[in-house]
Amino acid sequence: MNLDELQSKTSRKRTGLRSFMRYWLKPGHSVQDKSRRNWMDLDNASTIFPSVLNTTDTKVFRFTATIIDNIDPILLQKALEQTYNHFPLYHSVIRRGFFWYYFEDSDLIPVVQKETTAPCMPLYHYDQRNLLFRVLYYQNRIHLEVFHALSDGTGAFWFLQLLVTNYIFLRYPESSARTRNLGELFSLPHYEPNEQIDDSFARYFSKNKRETPGVFPKRKNEPADYKPETKKTKNKNNKENKKIWKRIFQIRGRRTQDNRMQIFETEMPVKSVLKLAKERGVTLSVFLTALFIESIHRTIKSKRKNRSVTISVPINLRQFYPSNTARNFFATTLIGYQFGEAGQTDSFENICQVVADQYAEAVNLENIEKKLRSLIRLEKNVAIRPIFRPLKDLILKIANFFNNQGITAALSNMGKITFPEAVEDYVEQIFVYTAATRPQFAAITHKDYLTINFSSPYQNTDIQKNFVRRLTELKVPITVGANQVNPPEEDNEIL
Amino acid sequence: MRYCKECSVKIKGNPTNCPLCKHHTSELPLHLGSLESSVFFNGQKFLPKNRESDKDPFPIVQLRYKQYTLLKVLLFVSFIIYSILLLIHFLFRDSGLRASYIFAGLGSLWLLVLTIVRKRRNVGKSILYLLSLISGLLVLWDKLTIWHGWSLTYAIPALVGIALLAILIAVGYIQQELGDYILYIGAVAIIGLVPLLFIIFGWVYVLWPSIVSISLSILMLVYLLAFRHRLIAHEIVKRMHM
Ligand SMILES: [Zn+2]
Secondary structure (H helix, E strand, C coil): CCHHHHHHHCCCCCCCHHHHHHHHHCCCCHHHHCCCCCEEECCCCCCHHHHHCCCCCCCEEEEEEEECCCCCHHHHHHHHHHHHHHCHHHHCEEEECCCCEEEECCCCCCCCEECCCCCCCCCCCCCCCCCCEEEEEECCEEEEEEECCCCCHHHHHHHHHHHHHHHHHHHCHHHHHHCCCHHHHCCCHHHCHHHHCCCHHHHHHCCCCCCCCCCCCCCCCCCCCCCCCCHHHHHHHHHHHCCCCCCECCCCCCECCCCCCEEEEEEEEHHHHHHHHHHCCCCHHHHHHHHHHHHHHCCCCHHHCCCEEEEEEEEEHHHCCCCCCCCCCEEEEEEEEECCCCCCCCCHHHHHHHHHHHHHHHCCHHHHHHHHHHHHHHHCCCCCCCCCHHHHHHHHHHHHHHHHCCCCEEEEEEEEECCCHHHHCCEEEEEEEECCCCCEEEEEEECCEEEEEEEECECCCHHHHHHHHHHHHCCCCCEEEECCCCCCCCCCCCC | CEEECCCCEEECCCCCECCCCCCECECCCHHHCCCCCCCEECCEECCCCCCCCCCCCCCCCCCCCCCHHHHHHHHHHHHHHHHHHHHHHHHCHHHCCCHHHHHHHHHHHHHHHHHHHHCCCCHHHHHHHHHHHHHHHHHHHHHHCCCCCHHHHHHHHHHHHHHHHHHHHHHHHHCCCHHHCHHHHHHHHHHCCCHHHHHHCCCCCCCHHHHHHHHHHHHHHHHHHHHCHHHHHHHHHHHCCC
16 A cells, blocks of 8 residues: 555545435434544643744644665554554644633544655644644655644654654564564553643642642652742742843844744764863753853844843753653743843853853752742633633733743753664664744754754844854864755746 | 855755855865764764765755735735725716725625635534624625615525525535534524524514524424434533633
8 A cells, every 4th residue: 555545545435325314313323423532621831832823933843863764654654553553642633612722532544744845834723633743754854743732842752762663663674673672662651541641730730739748749859858838938939039131132033935944953973062061060951052142142233232142941840740741741941141241251151150050940849830830820710711712812922922022042952862772773863843933942862963953933044153163163073954945946937 | 965164064965055154065075075974073983974964854845925915915906996996986976886885895705705714624613604794794785775674584594594404414425523513503503593583573574484494493403402412512511611
């Protein structure tokens, strides 16, 4: 069976008079039995995505895995179907209710497609029952694109990991022969349907959950002297941690012609960058954040040099609150630097130090918990719940707009990821990036290589250039790959 | 693989200009040459990466124009038509062409187009919206052309009947999940009861069209409540969930 046949398999059959009558008259008709589908609420972080997405910022992110040979679409399709069976969450579609959006189960079958469009095209359309992810292939690349309301980077990577593993086992049968514990590979906790669809925000942060002693699961990394938050510490923390950034710089520029994302994939040996970070006594994330802040600052015209540059950074909550959810489970924090403050030299080393301090502060669990609790309280507020959904959309759009005024750019470091041992030899490189309203990057480490992947809705590439050149000046060998945002014009000489 | 001397980076594919700084690219320098594309760092050798790196990492995607461009053109054209008709109206006073007709005509057209475009993906919703919209427009037109009451007497009851049959046929033909349509079918049937008000308040001079419309609607509601009440309850709980 080739892919065309597969695509037509999912299209509908002709309707005869008999099936027409059966549709209306037979109570147990198969189509109507399925009509009473399972559904569930969106989690706290997902709520915002369907409301604020637009044609540029589609809230879709993409993982790319490059394999040693060109992709065989038939085998990829097979691998996709196998993987899909392990991920009931990925069967969901999003629908609009009167008050909220909700996930609904579907029996759609995903079909792999050859990549022919720009990266991160929209996945969610109102009134359309579409899956919230897609799998594409191009040459030796497998892309997994996911709508952010469904999954965060960690959840989506689990899907990619299994997809690539299945594909490699099919394409290179000798690899699965080398794997001793195949069963173990497919019985990880995050393949359990109930674990996977767990709303961990609700589990950890909704009202009354923390107050019940003994019920609350012990957290990893919990400091020994940790005490649940009390009224007293609350007030004190508020003063200490709320850093107010003044005159925050906003990146502006000419957009790409048809609003497509400008993507830069850069790959480099992770050791060379780690060495640079260690020389400054900071972690990789801190180093990259500081470098990004500096790269942005160098594009600012001299008149506005003394602004602050703030970077929005997601924190994976699974590292503090044990969870196998494949849904969203992250919080964001704002890391910034105020340029031109008295008694301070704006050297790269100083930026590194200021950023490092903020990272240390950001993973303060009390602060994270307080923030998430208030977000959940807001969602569960009796005054908010009965608001008509289109009005909620509008409110969220406005809130999102004002929130964005406080953010210069965003980044995300996924850390180091791995594949099962037998598979690694066939996987070359992993890239990850996201649709964005402003220049941003996502970094991921695989084997010895770090890839830093920029996405931007703008034509201007100075920030990315500054960033890359700074690294190459420090003797990091870098390979760049970019998509075309100004493709050659199509021939219009039909006249 | 190309090379940018300004940025000192290798570039995948064969671009003539560096995507970062737009300078002309050059051949890979010898020490980074393709055969020795493995990278040495601190004396440690890294495996050759991207054996396919001579190819472009992304397909070339033609520019995609927004679908709303068409709507903008149509809006512009209808504005011009409106201006011309308005001009005719002022030049030839006795043409019988009233400014309100022109405005209402183009307005109706646009409302219908926008409704059809926006609701094109759910036939049940589409029929419900069109029924409400057209009914409203018909009453308006009746008013504009000196009230005869034909809209309430004939047009709306007929429209309701047609809508009920249309939704029945279309949904049964598409054979998609009934849950997606059932509330819209219910809503159309409830609108079909509105002619009852016409009779009660004596707004209509011929009764049978309203009676037919009401009977059809009652039949439909009885069918829904008798055979599909569980589905209806499920859909309402799901959509009205707070
Ligand atoms: Zn360059």
